[in-house]
Structures are given as C-alpha cells and as structure tokens.
Amino acid sequence: MDKALSGVKILDFSHLLQGPFATQLLADMGADVIKVERAGAGDMFRSMTFFAKWVGGSESPNFLAWNRNKRSIALNLKSRKVHALVMRMAEQADVVVQNFRPGVLAKLGYGYEDFKAVNPRIIYCSGSGYGEDGPYVDRPGQDMLIQGLAGLIANTGRGDAAPVPAGAGLADQIGAMNMVYGILSALYYREKTGKGQKVEVNLLAGMLAHLGQEYVGVLNLGEDFVRPNSGIGHPGMQAPFGVYETRYGYVTIAMSPFKTLYQVLEAPHLAVYDDLETLFAKRDEVWEKVNAETRKYRRGELLEKLLDADIWCAPVHDIRAAAEDPQVTHLGLIASYEHPKAGTVKVIGPAVRMSETPATIDRPAPLVGQHGREILAEFGVPADEIAALEAAGDMTVAEA
Amino acid sequence: MDKALSGVKILDFSHLLQGPFATQLLADMGADVIKVERAGAGDMFRSMTFFAKWVGGSESPNFLAWNRNKRSIALNLKSRKVHALVMRMAEQADVVVQNFRPGVLAKLGYGYEDFKAVNPRIIYCSGSGYGEDGPYVDRPGQDMLIQGLAGLIANTGRGDAAPVPAGAGLADQIGAMNMVYGILSALYYREKTGKGQKVEVNLLAGMLAHLGQEYVGVLNLGEDFVRPNSGIGHPGMQAPFGVYETRYGYVTIAMSPFKTLYQVLEAPHLAVYDDLETLFAKRDEVWEKVNAETRKYRRGELLEKLLDADIWCAPVHDIRAAAEDPQVTHLGLIASYEHPKAGTVKVIGPAVRMSETPATIDRPAPLVGQHGREILAEFGVPADEIAALEAAGDMTVAEA
Numbered sequence: 001m002d003k004a005l006s007g008v009k010i011l012d013f014s015h016l017l018q019g020p021f022a023t024q025l026l027a028d029m030g031a032d033v034i035k036v037e038r039a040g041a042g043d044m045f046r047s048m049t050f051f052a053k054w055v056g057g058s059e060s061p062n063f064l065a066w067n068r069n070k071r072s073i074a075l076n077l078k079s080r081k082v083h084a085l086v087m088r089m090a091e092q093a094d095v096v097v098q099n100f101r102p103g104v105l106a107k108l109g110y111g112y113e114d115f116k117a118v119n120p121r122i123i124y125c126s127g128s129g130y131g132e133d134g135p136y137v138d139r140p141g142q143d144m145l146i147q148g149l150a151g152l153i154a155n156t157g158r159g160d161a162a163p164v165p166a167g168a169g170l171a172d173q174i175g176a177m178n179m180v181y182g183i184l185s186a187l188y189y190r191e192k193t194g195k196g197q198k199v200e201v202n203l204l205a206g207m208l209a210h211l212g213q214e215y216v217g218v219l220n221l222g223e224d225f226v227r228p229n230s231g232i233g234h235p236g237m238q239a240p241f242g243v244y245e246t247r248y249g250y251v252t253i254a255m256s257p258f259k260t261l262y263q264v265l266e267a268p269h270l271a272v273y274d275d276l277e278t279l280f281a282k283r284d285e286v287w288e289k290v291n292a293e294t295r296k297y298r299r300g301e302l303l304e305k306l307l308d309a310d311i312w313c314a315p316v317h318d319i320r321a322a323a324e325d326p327q328v329t330h331l332g333l334i335a336s337y338e339h340p341k342a343g344t345v346k347v348i349g350p351a352v353r354m355s356e357t358p359a360t361i362d363r364p365a366p367l368v369g370q371h372g373r374e375i376l377a378e379f380g381v382p383a384d385e386i387a388a389l390e391a392a393g394d395m396t397v398a399e400a
Numbered sequence: 401m402d403k404a405l406s407g408v409k410i411l412d413f414s415h416l417l418q419g420p421f422a423t424q425l426l427a428d429m430g431a432d433v434i435k436v437e438r439a440g441a442g443d444m445f446r447s448m449t450f451f452a453k454w455v456g457g458s459e460s461p462n463f464l465a466w467n468r469n470k471r472s473i474a475l476n477l478k479s480r481k482v483h484a485l486v487m488r489m490a491e492q493a494d495v496v497v498q499n500f501r502p503g504v505l506a507k508l509g510y511g512y513e514d515f516k517a518v519n520p521r522i523i524y525c526s527g528s529g530y531g532e533d534g535p536y537v538d539r540p541g542q543d544m545l546i547q548g549l550a551g552l553i554a555n556t557g558r559g560d561a562a563p564v565p566a567g568a569g570l571a572d573q574i575g576a577m578n579m580v581y582g583i584l585s586a587l588y589y590r591e592k593t594g595k596g597q598k599v600e601v602n603l604l605a606g607m608l609a610h611l612g613q614e615y616v617g618v619l620n621l622g623e624d625f626v627r628p629n630s631g632i633g634h635p636g637m638q639a640p641f642g643v644y645e646t647r648y649g650y651v652t653i654a655m656s657p658f659k660t661l662y663q664v665l666e667a668p669h670l671a672v673y674d675d676l677e678t679l680f681a682k683r684d685e686v687w688e689k690v691n692a693e694t695r696k697y698r699r700g701e702l703l704e705k706l707l708d709a710d711i712w713c714a715p716v717h718d719i720r721a722a723a724e725d726p727q728v729t730h731l732g733l734i735a736s737y738e739h740p741k742a743g744t745v746k747v748i749g750p751a752v753r754m755s756e757t758p759a760t761i762d763r764p765a766p767l768v769g770q771h772g773r774e775i776l777a778e779f780g781v782p783a784d785e786i787a788a789l790e791a792a793g794d795m796t797v798a799e800a
Contacts, residue, residue, distance in 0.1 A: 050636030155567025167555025236450030
C-alpha cells in the first residue's frame with residue numbers, strides 16, 4: 001500500500017464539474033474510482049468545451065481536466081437488471097458520489113436509503129447547487145449563478161463598470177473540495193465506528209464559506225463593500241493593495257508597509273497618505289499616484305526593486321505565461337497523460353505533496369464505458385451476463 | 401463520539417488565512433485544535449481588517465471569520481523551555497499545521513523531523529505561497545499575488561479594461577481546502593498503517609489545480625483566452641453565458657439552449673446567431689442584443705420568466721442581500737457565536753451536512769492565549785511550572 005487512499009472503492013455517478021473534480025482528487029490519492037456514465041453519450045461534460053474547439057478533434061478539455069485516474073462503465077440506470085447489478089457492486093463499495101439535481105437519482109432507486117439497505121457502511125455524498133430542500137430546490141444550480149447569488153460577482157470588478165464573475169469555475173471546484181472534506185471526514189469516522197452516513201454538499205454553502213471574512217465584515221461592521229474606481233484589488237482593502245501597470249504588463253502589490261513602498265519608488269510626496277484611514281478613504285487617488293510611478297518601469301525591473309525591499313508583489317501572467325513561469329515548472333505542475341483519442345494531453349498535476357504516499361497520474365480520462373467489461377468481471381459478474389447486458393443496450397463500451 | 405473527527409488533536413502553529421481556515425474546517429468536524437500563537441500579540445491576522453474598522457471596537461473580522469472552535473495558547477517559541485514543552489505535547493498530538501515562510505519554523509526546532517523524532521505517527525502539514533523549494537522559495541506568497549501569477553486575474557474582467565482579482569481571498573481558501581484534503585488523506589492512511597507523514601501544500605499549486613480546465617484548454621487547443629468586451633462571464637465561453645442588466649440590478653444567465661432563451665425573450669431576430677461557432681465568435685454582439693431585451697424587465701419578473709422555461713439564471717446579490725436570500729436563510733448558513741469582546745458575531749456556518757456527525761459551532765474565536773493554562777494542565781504540566789512560564793513572559797494569557 002503506497003497510496004493514501006488505496007483500497008477505497010468509489011461508485012461515482014457524478015457528471016459535469018463538482019463531482020468529477022472531487023473524485024479525481026480522491027483517485028489521485030489512490031482510491032479506485034468507477035465512473036458510472038449514461039450508456040451511449042456518457043457524462044454531459046464530454047459535449048462542452050472552450051473556444052468551440054475540441055482536443056484531438058473530438059475530446060472536451062473540460063472533461064479531460066477532471067477525469068484522470070478513473071475507469072468508466074456506461075449503464076442504462078433505468079434498467080431493472082442494471083439496478084440489481086449496481087446494488088451488488090455497492091455491497092463492496094465504500095463511497096457513492098452523485099450530483100444530479102435533488103431527487104433525480106433517488107427516483108431511479110439510487111438514493112442513500114437504497115444503498116444503505118445493502119451496505120450500512122456506505123458513505124453517500126450528494127452535491128447540488130442549492131441544497132436538497134428549500135425554496136430553490138428545483139432551480140438549476142451552476143457555478144456562475146452561485147458566484148452571483150453568494151456575493152462574489154458583486155465584489156469583483158471596478159465600481160464604475162458592471163461587476164464580473166471570476167474567470168474560472170471556482171464555485172464548482174470549491175464544491176468539489178467540500179465533497180472531499182465531507183467524504184474523508186466520514187471515512188475517518190467509519191474507521192473508528194463502522195458507521196456510514198450521508199454527506200450533503202451544495203455550491204451555495206461552499207461559496208458562502210469562502211466569502212467568510214467578507215460576510216463577517218459586512219454583517220458585523222455595518223459597512224457594505226463598494227467596488228473601487230481604480231485597480232485596488234478588493235473592495236474592503238486600502239491602498240496600495242491592487243493591480244498596477246508597468247511599461248509592459250501588470251503586477252500585483254499586496255499589503256506592505258506603505259512607507260517602504262513610496263521610498264523604494266522614490267516618491268516621498270506619497271507620505272501624506274500614510275495612515276490606515278487615509279489609505280482606505282483615498283485609495284483610488286493613492287492608486288493613481290502609485291500607478292504613475294510603477295508605469296515608469298519595465299516589469300522585471302520593478303519586481304526586482306520591490307522584492308529587494310520585501311514588498312509583497314508578483315507578475316500578472318496569462319495562462320500560457322504562467323505555464324512557463326520558473327516556479328511552476330520547478331514544481332512540475334504541468335503534467336501530461338496519453339489519451340487514446342486526444343494524444344498527449346497536458347494537465348495540471350496534483351497540488352498536494354505527500355512524503356510517504358505521493359499522488360500520481362496513472363491513467364488518462366476514460367472513454368465512455370471503456371472499462372465496463374473488466375469492472376463487471378472484477379465484481380464477479382459472469383461473461384454471459386455481461387454480454388446480455390450489452391446486447392440489450394443496457395451497457396455500452398467505447399473501444400480505445 | 402458524535403463528531404467525525406472527535407479525538408483528533410491538532411497543534412496549530414498557523415496564522416493569517418490558509419492554515420487557520422483549514423484547522424477551523426477540521427475543528428468544525430470535532431478535532432481538538434490548539435492554536436499556538438505568539439506570546440503577546442498573537443496571530444498577525446488579529447491586526448488586519450476591512451474598512452479600517454473593528455468589530456466591538458477591537459476585533460478583526462478576518463480573524464473572527466477563521467478561528468472559531470479553537471482554543472489558544474500563546475507561547476514564546478524561542479524559549480528552550482517552551483520548546484521542550486511543545487515536544488511533550490506533540491507526543492500526544494495527531495497533526496501539526498503551520499504556514500510560516502519555508503524554513504522559519506524548522507530553524508526554531510519545530511520542523512517535521514523534530515516532531516517525527518518524538519512521535520513518528522505525527523502528520524505534519526506545512527503551507528506556503530510557492531512551495532518549499534525552487535526559485536521563489538524566499539518570496540512573499542499572498543492570495544492576490546497567487547491569483548495573478550497563476551492566471552486567474554488575467555482571466556477576469558473585461559477586455560477593454562485592466563484585469564481584476566476575484567473579490568475574495570480564494571487562493572488562500574483553496575490552499576486551506578488542500579490542507580484538509582492532504583491531512584485527512586494522511587489520517588486515513590495512518591489508520592491503516594500506523595505511519596505518519598509530511599504533507600506540503602502551496603497556494604500556487606492549489607490555484608493552478610482550480611484553473612484545471614482553463615489550462616487544459618489553452619495548452620491543448622492552441623488558443624489563448626481573450627477577455628470579452630461585454631458582460632460575457634468567462635473568456636472561453638460563448639454567448640449567452642454572462643451577466644445581464646435588468647431595470648434594477650443584474651442577473652446571471654448560464655449555458656442554456658439559445659433558442660429557448662430568445663423565444664422566452666420574444667426576440668426571434670436572435671435566431672441568426674444560433675450555432676456554437678457564431679455564439680462564440682460574435683459573443684459580444686450577442687450579449688449586447690440579449691442585454692437590450694433583459695433590461696426591459698424588472699429583475700424578479702425576468703427571473704420568473706426564465707426559470708419557468710428552465711433557463712439557468714440567478715440574481716446577482718451583494719453580500720447583505722445574499723445574507724437575506726430565502727435559500728441562504730432556509731439553509732441556516734448565517735450563524736453566530738458570543739465573543740467576550742466583540743459580542744454577538746455573525747459568521748458563516750459549516751458548509752457540509754453530515755447525517756450522523758453534524759458539524760457545529762461550539763466556541764467563538766479565542767482571545768490570545770486564553771486557554772493556555774487549561775491546555776497545559778490537560779497535558780499534565782504542573783501548576784508551578786505553568787506559573788513559572790508566565791512569570792518569565794514565555795506564556796501570555798488574555799483574560800476573557
């Protein structure tokens with residue numbers, strides 16, 4: 001046993017982003033993740049993409065990003081034979097994950113109570129947009145909608161323009177991390193007590209928790225965030241915290257002693273702003289004056305000067321530049337796997353370094369149902385039963 | 401045992417955001433988190449705030465947000481007596497967490513090897529900005545800097561203006577979630593094998609992982625993200641995905657069948673855009689035309705109309721409005737605790753619902769060193785030894 005989660009078997013009914021990222025994180029740590037997809041088309045994310053383009057002409061970058069280290073079986077979940085089969089598999093499984101809209105999977109006989117009846121040790125994790133009860137239970141929940149509802153969008157962008165979402169599916173990914181948090185906590189508890197349980201995660205609650213200090217500020221200080229009319233980087237922060245221009249490209253400057261900053265920039269006229277209240281009240285004005293200084297420099301030159309004085313700063317990279325940043329390459333964060341249709345696919349490697357049980361990339365994202373036969377055989381299903389399922393169209397297998 | 405992580409004892413040397421949020425998540429699940437602060441001033445986050453204001457006149461909303469359910473002991477870590485004491489405590493601890501700059505704590509004798517020598521079962525989790533080796537190892541790592549370096553800032557905001565950070569410390573919070581992921585994976589492994597290990601987390605790697613699909617897109621499709629010159633909500637997405645105006649306030653509209661959308665809006669002239677390539681290539685033009693329709697409506701009226709047709713949409717709330725949203729209140733996400741100096745403090749409750757072991761808020765954020773005496777007594781330190789530590793100034797205790 002050389003992976004932290006070796007021996008943990010997961011039946012993963014999840015699709016799109018939240019569930020698949022969660023199970024990929026568990027798979028990276030060694031869990032055996034069996035992705036249960038729709039017969040035929042599979043995970044809906046396979047048909048979504050960026051730039052209206054496809055990797056290798058056919059594969060979704062979004063799907064490729066969140067499904068490595070898993071095997072796939074593609075089943076018609078409405079078939080009674082399939083249902084019986086899944087319940088046999090569940091007897092040997094540790095965790096079930098799903099993120100259909102609330103109630104959808106339970107209606108087909110795959111709710112927590114169904115699994116608990118065959119395996120009381122099972123941990124059943126369900127993800128949703130808004131939770132499994134309440135006035136929005138039937139609404140579609142999606143990353144950007146949640147960013148907007150929870151207050152992140154209103155907090156992002158300039159005050160003299162419309163607010164903007166963060167340019168990544170962070171509510172979904174945070175939902176995934178909360179699944180991991182809940183599932184691993186439940187696994188630890190089960191090791192101690194033998195008891196399984198249901199873990200409910202929703203994007204809305206997760207996003208709120210990640211705005212924790214913003215909520216605590218607004219609800220206890222009687223102030224509202226007002227987006228700055230400058231490059232100040234957070235509506236609750238004083239200058240100089242923000243994004244600044246250089247002769248080519250942008251830099252960030254975070255909380256740093258203001259005196260050190262104006263001294264390094266050789267701008268002693270900024271001394272008049274140097275107290276917390278003024279730096280907050282006149283932040284846009286301070287930003288303009290600091291920016292007038294930073295734009296005199298080439299970016300590398302400015303960063304070197306600021307870092308020498310231990311000013312907290314960094315370059316603003318686009319993704320292509322970030323992928324070539326010396327620290328990113330040093331840490332080996334850009335990894336790859338070989339995919340039967342997409343060829344060599346560059347992906348982001350595991351973020352957490354474990355001294356005894358390193359996370360690794362051992363498999364590409366699967367084709368739809370690619371491992372259906374071997375998975376059923378492992379669970380002791382006879383070859384003729386597997387063939388009958390396929391013949392009936394209740395299981396589909398894409399050939400690699 | 402009614403909490404998932406009951407019995408897990410954590411020595412928490414972390415400060416600011418990443419470490420404290422991680423240990424709060426573990427404390428919510430029942431872990432016994434002992435926050436080890438600097439004698440005197442304590443965690444640096446106690447002196448940072450929003451709006452240049454303080455809760456109850458003295459307390460930081462940022463600190464209050466990330467430190468409930470913990471007890472505090474405030475020690476002079478440079479004292480040799482304190483060092484010996486901490487190592488005695490470590491014999492009974494399960495996890496150590498710290499997020500000083502790489503090498504700082506090890507120099508004082510609190511590195512992984514030091515703890516492992518007294519307790520080989522210990523799990524030692526360290527957090528940093530850029531990892532513990534490589535060209536940036538000595539640079540200051542901070543949330544906004546990482547958002548910029550990793551590519552999130554360049555992906556956020558309009559193309560005709562400067563890029564902007566997300567209006568929350570998401571790189572830090574994601575770093576915290578990665579600590580939880582690593583620590584709980586290591587705890588599971590230790591249950592199976594008895595072996596502890598070192599877990600290294602850094603903000604940069606975590607942020608990259610949460611941009612996973614953006615990286616996979618750029619690095620495999622040969623395209624770069626170009627920020628839209630409209631309210632389109634992600635630089636890789638086609639219309640209508642974005643933020644739209646109404647007669648009062650904004651709404652989000654996510655991926656939905658375009659035909660349904662223009663039919664509901666009674667705007668058949670939009671039919672000419674209805675294919676994926678056009679919706680991507682002409683997204684700013686489509687956004688303008690859709691926005692011309694949405695702004696004819698009151699917000700509630702528009703949302704009702706769209707939701708009736710199962711268009712994925714939601715209101716854009718600021719934080720105060722979000723706190724009063726019916727789904728947020730239904731889920732009980734705004735919670736509170738009583739704090740000896742700040743009074744009743746509103747905070748965000750646990751995001752994950754566990755059927756057998758619910759996460760709860762049992763304690764407010766502690767004062768500096770508030771529980772020092774009771775903690776040392778629990779570890780069997782005699783009263784005269786505790787008094788001597790205090791007399792020497794090696795332990796400070798703020799009275800509630």
